[in-house]
Amino acid sequence: MATPAAAPAPPNPNPVPDDPPPPPQEEEQEEATEPESEPETSQPAPTTSIEPTPSGDEESESDDSSSVSSAASSAPAPAAAGSAAERPFPVAKDLLHISFNQDYGCFAAGTKSGFRIYNCDPFREIFRRDLAAEGDGSGGGGIGVVEMLFRCNILALVGGGDNPHYPPNKVMIWDDHQSRCIGELSFRSPVRGVRLRRDRIIVVLENKIFVYNFADLKLVHQIETAPNPKGLCAVSQQPGSIVLVCPGAQKGQVRVEHYGARKTKFINAHTSRVACFALSQDGRLIATASTKGTLVRIYNAAEGNLLQEVRRGADRAEIYSLAFSNNLQYLSVSSDKGTIHVFNLKINVGSTPNDKPTPAPEPEVPHISPPLSFIKGVLPKYFHSEWSVAQFRLHEGEQYIVAFGHEKNTVAVVGMDGSFYRCQFDPVNGGEMLQLECYNFLKPSDQP
Structure with a gap:
């Protein structure tokens, strides 16, 4: 270089x-590449x-x-x-x-x-x-x-x-x-993706990821990955220790680099290939989805243990994006089915960024034997899965990405069809979200 x-x-x-950048891993340094x-x-x-x-x-x-x-x-545009x-x-x-x-x-x-x-x-x-x-x-x-x-x-x-x-x-x-x-x-x-934070530039290629120092553009780390044509990669954004997530070397695996602790964690998230993942801003939670697109799993990034599993649906779907809310209470999912889902995260994240997230305890309720308990082991898994609390329905087949808005209980949606939506969900009653705004962001700026 x-x-x-x-x-x-x-x-x-x-x-x-x-x-301070971690020492380069000798087995990953390849002069030829x-x-x-x-x-x-x-x-x-x-x-x-x-x-x-x-x-x-x-x-x-x-x-x-x-x-x-x-x-x-003040200079006019070139005519x-x-x-x-x-x-x-x-x-x-x-x-x-x-x-x-x-x-x-x-x-x-x-x-x-x-x-x-x-x-x-x-x-x-x-x-x-x-x-x-x-x-x-x-x-x-x-x-x-x-x-x-x-x-x-x-x-x-x-x-x-x-x-x-x-x-x-x-x-x-x-x-x-x-x-x-x-x-x-x-x-x-070809470059498949780029991620930025104030002190790092991360460049994603088909089978490699390169991490650069922003101040002098010096290479500080490189990572071998499984084939990654989508350019999947996520990096924490809060000041301090850097956490980076990328596909692992094996099918269904994600790799988590904790640069502050100088350790690498591998999570075998799915049996199928990983299709999408998201990292919380503080680098403590990871949400993953496979090519099946039916389940989304939330992991503790530091320990690699499964905290929660939610179900988008029963049939296959291509997951386009996952997003955590800032307070880590909700997770939003978009797919080619055209429906935006919001899930309630039952996770104790603690009061400080150093606390380890753990699954929330189940509410204490009197034990009642359900009438159909004898066939519990026979019922398909989706009958007792955690489903979304709110949904927003758009056009099936279009690609949308989602994020939580700065206003409470709002979601922003941007589509490859040139659409922008802002909607609001009811965290108590759930159901269909209320559409607040809808724009075609590709129209000329001088049009109302």
């Missing part, structure tokens, strides 16, 4: 103490946070999407054939990627012409970049991965689609205040 003579220091709006990273040496300008634009300013912004930025600029003002507005088929930021307050969309950032509550577009119109890449504008760093001006971009703006084997570190890339990481195979 090549490192710059003067390494860039990407802006960090909320610095946290940098964890080390990435060819070539970070740029240019120094970025001081950073400021990206906040949603007030509605009064939003109305005065230019209709030319290439000029809409998080940083104010060229095929510029953003002349281009038809993208429809859902132009959407390549959607993802929430680390605190679920924003989401990002990668399209065939660039990327856009949105605020969830209240819903509004914050900014967009039409990279195809700017023409500073390989000629296209496709962004297949866009990963935010909370609400600051730093993003990670990977080219995608039929006409990618950047090579799909490179991770570009974009500074939106400078409207350019300030660093890059190159690999010998």
Whole structure:
């Protein structure tokens, strides 16, 4: 791996103490497969946070999407054939990627012409970049991965689609205040996913994961995984010790790296391949789903023991996303069945982040022998499974990702069909969720 003579220091709006990286595992260091990273040496300008634009300013912004930025600029957008003002507005088929930021307050969309950032509550577009119109890449504008760093001006971009703006084997570190890339990481195979925290960059390839220090882009760890075409990976976000979850080397296994404790934990979560997982922000809980998509299991990340098992349904489904609520009381699930489920987590998480989560005790009720107790061992398992307490029904077959909103008992849903929903569930009575908002986030920003 090549490192710059003067390494860039990407802006960090909320610095946290940098964890000492663990010693590289000798059995995982393979010189032949080390990435060819070539970070740029240019120094970025001081950073400021990206906040949603007030509605009064939003109305005065230019209709030319290439000029809409998080940083104010008096320079006019370049007038060229095929510029953003002349281009038809993208429809859902132009959407390549959607993802929430680390605190679920924003989401990002990668399209065939660039990327856009949105605020969830209240819903509004914050900014967009039409990279195809700017023409500073390989000629296209496709962004297949866009990963935010909370609400600051730093993003990670990977080219995608039929006409990618950047090579799909490179991770570009974009500074939106400078409207350019300030660093890059190159690999010998396509990048499947990127995860960011304030002190680390995690790059996911088909069979490997690379962990970099954000301050100097130095490689601190690499992990061998089972084939991972979806780019599955999750990392804790609270300051302090880093917890990283990725697929293990065996079918149905997840690997948990505890960098603070310098230990690795393997959890044999399912007999089938792992299709989706989520990690709580504090790194204490892991939710996993297999390719069957019927059951979701919640594990203690530190010990690897099963805490709870919930049932999405009785038939197979493809799980698209899992999300914990901030208070760790609920888990939300989306699948190709078009139904968003919210489950009640019966877990004692303790009063401090250092407490070990344990299963909640069963409520004390008088022992009553049910009339059908004699056939309990014969009944299918789903008759005594834990089912969701609330549901929100959308279009079957569409891909949706979910997150819990900042308002109490709310869920945000973003779809690859260009839809955004915000709904509310009743934690006591459950049932169907109440739809609060619905938007087509791909429509032009100047339309109401």
